[in-house]
Amino acid sequence: xxxxxxxxxxxxxxxxxxxxxxxxxxxxxxxxxxxxxxxxxxxxxxxxxxxxxxxxxxxxxxxxxxxxxxxxxxxxxxxxxxxxxxxxxxxxxxxxxxxxxxxxxxxxxxxxxxxxxxxxxxxxxxxxxxxxxxxxxxxxxxxxxxxxxxxxxxxxxxxxxxxxxxxxxxxxxxxxxxxxxxxxx
Amino acid sequence: xxxxxxxxxxxxxxxxxxxxxxxxxxxxxxxxxxxxxxxxxxxxxxxxxxxxxxxxxxxxxxxxxxxxxxxxxxxxxxxxxxxxxxxxxxxxxxxxxxxxxxxxxxxxxxxxxxxxxxxxxxxxxxxxxxxxxxxxxxxxx
Numbered sequence: 001x002x003x004x005x006x007x008x009x010x011x012x013x014x015x016x017x018x019x020x021x022x023x024x025x026x027x028x029x030x031x032x033x034x035x036x037x038x039x040x041x042x043x044x045x046x047x048x049x050x051x052x053x054x055x056x057x058x059x060x061x062x063x064x065x066x067x068x069x070x071x072x073x074x075x076x077x078x079x080x081x082x083x084x085x086x087x088x089x090x091x092x093x094x095x096x097x098x099x100x101x102x103x104x105x106x107x108x109x110x111x112x113x114x115x116x117x118x119x120x121x122x123x124x125x126x127x128x129x130x131x132x133x134x135x136x137x138x139x140x141x142x143x144x145x146x147x148x149x150x151x152x153x154x155x156x157x158x159x160x161x162x163x164x165x166x167x168x169x170x171x172x173x174x175x176x177x178x179x180x181x182x183x184x185x
Numbered sequence: 186x187x188x189x190x191x192x193x194x195x196x197x198x199x200x201x202x203x204x205x206x207x208x209x210x211x212x213x214x215x216x217x218x219x220x221x222x223x224x225x226x227x228x229x230x231x232x233x234x235x236x237x238x239x240x241x242x243x244x245x246x247x248x249x250x251x252x253x254x255x256x257x258x259x260x261x262x263x264x265x266x267x268x269x270x271x272x273x274x275x276x277x278x279x280x281x282x283x284x285x286x287x288x289x290x291x292x293x294x295x296x297x298x299x300x301x302x303x304x305x306x307x308x309x310x311x312x313x314x315x316x317x318x319x320x321x322x323x324x325x326x
């Protein structure tokens with residue numbers, strides 16, 4: 001597995017559209033989330049030129065995982081769309097706090113993984129570690145994430161200290177929650 | 186031991202919500218709060234194993250509970266079906282996940298590891314199995 005990170009402009013031509021198509025396959029086609037799409041790509045208002053992405057690829061350059069990192073000093077998913085997951089807390093806005101979202105680790109060339117069981121794979125653990133390290137390189141001391149419940153198990157498996165920001169909520173038929181992750185400096 | 190919710194008219198109780206997202210609360214106060222079942226599920230892998238003819242000992246899942254307080258307290262844990270005593274029973278496995286930080290009488294954190302230990306003990310003395318069983322039956326049949 002090869003993992004790289006950066007803003008869209010930093011990636012080789014064609015990789016960012018490939019990430020967007022991969023997200024469409026995972027979140028729209030497999031998980032059935034009701035998200036905005038554009039020509040087979042899953043993109044929303046938080047996919048900006050300054051958004052940081054972490055992407056995993058296999059030896060044939062197929063995307064096998066991705067994650068999105070947003071500073072909380074700019075608009076971000078939890079603060080703008082799901083503030084109710086914060087249990088009454090005002091959404092954070094600090095250069096020390098980054099948001100992790102759109103985390104996926106489904107290897108479509110490997111039939112043993114699926115979107116529903118993706119969080120137990122080695123790709124998921126490696127991608128999560130690299131995502132948190134990437135956020136730390138951008139100044140994050142804490143990460144807030146809005147994710148499916150399965151991410152909690154992944155965080156524990158990967159050895160991270162995390163705790164919930166509030167109770168899970170079932171939104172559009174999917175149980176999601178917000179979670180704080182401590183970043184070791 | 187936790188009390189279970191029997192009435193829809195549970196008074197809201199205010200607790201301070203820390204900026205780090207934790208609800209800081211003493212063990213005694215926590216034990217006095219009614220918890221209600223939010224959702225439960227079977228792990229996908231074990232569900233697939235069931236279809237493949239695996240034994241009940243391979244069945245595991247998760248359950249989520251919440252208080253009616255503001256801010257809400259959330260507590261979730263994983264379970265597996267234990268058949269070692271003959272009749273299958275649900276048993277908690279691994280530490281629970283929550284937004285709780287237990288504090289002592291001086292309002293000092295007991296640390297997250299000790300909190301997890303205390304929460305685990307409480308769950309093991311809490312009658313949660315019936316609600317999980319009912320929820321699973323409704324969801325998967």
